[in-house]
Amino acid sequence: MIWQLLFEEWANFLLRWVHVIAGVAWIGSSFYFIHLDLSLRKRDGLPEGVQGDAWQVHGGGFYHMSKYMVAPKQMPKDLTWFYWEAYATFLTGFSLLVAHYYMNAEIYLVDKTVLDISGAVAVALSVGGLVLGYMIYEGLCRSPLGKNDAALGAVGFLFLVLAAWGFTKVFSGRGAFIELGALIGTAMVANVAHIIIPNQRKIVKALLAGQTPDPALGKAGKQRSVHNNYLTLPVIFLMVSNHYPLAFGSKYNWIIVSLILVIGVVIRHFYNEGHAGRPKPWWTWGVAALMIAIIVWLSTIGTAISSAAAPSAQPVKFAQVQDIVTARCSMCHAREPVWEGIISPPKGVVLDSPDSIRQHAKGIFLQAVATRSMPPGGNLTDLPDEDRQILAAWFAGGAPGI
Ligand code: HEC
Incomplete structure (x- = not known):
């Protein structure tokens, strides 16, 4: 179990790290070349085959870039390609x-x-x-x-x-x-x-x-x-x-x-x-x-966002909220989740005490009431609508604790 956790967590994290770095490098170079391409200017006296050139300053020096449309007379030995x-x-x-x-x-x-x-x-x-x-x-x-x-x-x-x-x-x-x-x-x-x-x-x-x-x-x-x-x-x-x-x-x-x-x-x-x-x-x-x-x-139409604006007439007891969260959320959102496939509390969200539930009030409202994104999988733990309304009323009332 612990090996699976280590593997999944680290594989996920490291892959994401490299993915973002590679993406930044790709988009960065592609934005750079688009800029360069569009900023090239034609002028007299350019070498044969050069379509335009551009001056740039970066990193303490000046760059003089020129674009050969036909190709230089001699193909350079060191030609950098961008695809990795x-x-x-x-x-x-x-x-x-x-x-x-x-x-x-x-x-x-x-x-x-x-x-x-x-x-x-x-x-x-x-x-x-x-x-x-x-x-x-x-x-x-x-x-x-x-x-x-x-x-x-x-x-x-x-x-x-x-x-x-x-x-x-x-x-x-x-x-x-x-x-x-x-x-x-x-x-x-x-x-x-x-x-x-x-x-x-x-x-x-x-x-x-x-x-x-x-x-x-x-x-x-x-x-x-x-x-x-x-x-x-x-x-x-x-x-x-x-x-x-x-x-x-x-x-x-x-x-x-x-x-x-x-x-x-x-x-x-x-x-x-x-x-x-x-x-x-x-x-x-x-x-x-x-x-x-x-x-x-x-993003607000058809969601319960507006219900949070008007505090409900019926004050909600915190115990009700805690019961709902314990029954419908904490099988995944616990220090040691019991839901199959969930090996650590998702996104670090642990909902196992009054304090933690209060701290996550906004997240609970956004995920479980406003957008019905939680419980995931199309309501895997069958959170009923009445309970969502109780959560909404609790949030609207300032998400009080016990
Ligand atoms: C079947 C397991 C499961 C149940 C049950 C569950 N969640 Fe989650 N929850 C997840 C997973 C998985 C994520 C992480 C989603 C992601 O990767 O972005 C998550 C993320 C969250 C987040 C953080 C979202 C973010 O992107 O920061 C909140 C808040 C949350 N859940 C609230 C709840 C509430 C409230 C309930 C109960 C009504 C609940 N969840 C029930 C699995 C579950």
Whole structure:
């Protein structure tokens, strides 16, 4: 038991650590190159084959960057490629998906009130969703639609909204968000692994052989790289969302994701225009602020958030609250949980004494009342609605102790 605990806890923690580092390195370098690419300027006197150059200052020195579109006369011996950041993000991310979500699918992926399926079926559907989702995206890019960037973008957006909606009809809210995040992340890494890097290699090979590379290769790579650029912000939202039940626990969670996709595109557009030296489209922040306001509003509809604003007429005794928490929560939220598959108190939340229950009042309200994210798995421990109302009234009254 102790070995299992050590292994699961540390594997999870270390994988997450490396996943975040790899993701930071990947997104960092990709944002950097987008900035560089857009800030290159043409001027007289550039060496042959140079499309533009840019000056930058960093780390105590000045960098003079130039971009060769055709390729330098002599291929440099030391050519740095950027792909391990993306591949490492995928490998650690997929391992985390397995270690966290697939190993305890009943708790994390399934919501019986959404769809009554077993953990194994949920895992199969999740893997299937990733494969199928990626194939559809790839199919869209390779179809005649792929020739028209704007049309492909619009259809791709609709496809992601549909996928978000579909996932919320199969998985728990948190499961649906991570599934969509994993699908987008997979497509982004696949863009690097299957299109951007192989095409770049073909271009280098053609150049070395003294041939003119097919311009379609560079164009396809560019198209995928633009997709990745616009999807970066939403994918990070989805990855960190599992700590925030107001987003994934909302009835309108899939609309929230759709609005986040829009924010991701407009905010990247703001920066892209700025990097290119064009007037900055400040309106994009207005659009983003409006979307956020709508998202916050959506997260309250159909939840018990408003019930917390009005203290209930019936004062609640703390003993009632403690009984509910002991009966419905503490099999998992204890120093030594007794629920199968839970080997340490989840997120360090221990609900085994009056003090600890009071300390976690906000979390209890958010998770078990406002969003019904707890008990997980679609109410695994059958917390009845009357009890949720008692918890709501307790929280509304300032969450008093004994
Ligand atoms: C079947 C086990 C189980 C039961 C029963 C359970 N929880 Fe949880 N709870 C979890 C798990 C697993 C997590 C961690 C989720 C994660 O990884 O983000 C969690 C997380 C939490 C958190 C912290 C969330 C965060 O992201 O910081 C709170 C608060 C919480 N639960 C409250 C409750 C309350 C209140 C009840 C009873 C009404 C309850 N839980 C019942 C398994 C359970």
